[in-house]
Amino acid sequence: MARPARAIIHLDAIQHNYRLAKACAPNSRALAVIKANAYGHGAVRIAQHLAPEADGFAVACIEEALELRAAGIQNRIVLLEGVFTPDELSTVAEQQLTIVVQGEEQLAWLLEARIAQKLEVFLKIDSGMHRLGFAPEQVKQVYQRLRACAHVGDLVCMTHFARADETQLPRTSEQYQIFQRATQGLNASCSLANSPAILAWPAMHHDWVRPGIMLYGASPLDHENAHSLQLQPAMSLESALIAIRSLPAGEPIGYGGRFVTDKPTQVGVVAMGYADGYPRHAVDGTPVAVNGQRTRVIGRVSMDMMMIDVTGLEIKLGDRVELWGKMISANEVAAHSSTIAYTLFTGITRRVPLIYQT
């Protein structure tokens, strides 16, 4: 027997979600964003599953790209932050990776590199997020310098939205206009849309969309729409009941006695804790499902275990507990833990085996 904590990864759901991104943006190509080990889902397995149909992949750094190449992935791979040191550029060329160029230093490294092959380059433009990218007024000049470089091949102008999840705000349209003005007249394809923009801002899809969180089935939108409602959760974080106890009213549960029973209560102990990546800040009342029945977390989550209220439920020792997945959305758990589904997924630790299902 083994500890029952595990994350089931539904490969068919990821494929469905990739196809949903393509259906939302039917005239665009899509880079499946599988940085950070595919948001905790296992980058190599996800890439292998999507490779036959993916227009490309996007990762954060060359280490992540090389892991994919070593596993036989031949699709286009974009390094979203480009290179961190100039010596990476020879490997970029050998492995035929696509780089982002986001600042003067990276630009100089690229222009001065001795490379025989033509590299595909994404020129990053800061349209208002103020994280990476060239200022709008620099773009035409940077573009011309790249175009004039013998080892620069196709150029894609890209930007990133800071608030595309807030579907009622004008900020995404403002960023879009800044991007449009900066790139006007340039003969380049464009890439703007992350998951929320794919789902909610169709005018901004252009040539290349970049679905990340939506591949994993969590909606990033503040207001769901017809597209986001079709997302399928790709990870079921599961464990099992390892103890059940009956307590009278007035008993404190777990560290710090944060929860005190207000009535006779049956407490289920689940083999899942913050060392597995379940958020320690989950409040009392955070939803959880046991044997297909919704209930709530009670008491502080500890390192290897947590307690749930199983009063009046049909349960027995060993029953399956879903922390998030098909019944309980990661977004719900995130909302009860002052975080977002992105951190829940990427926070799953290596103690939790990933089990792949199609």
Ligand SMILES: *Cc1c(COP(=O)(O)O)cnc(C)c1O
């Ligand atoms: C991570 C990332 C994405 C994907 O964002 P989601 O919100 O997960 O869809 C897209 N573009 C860039 C530049 C990123 O860093």
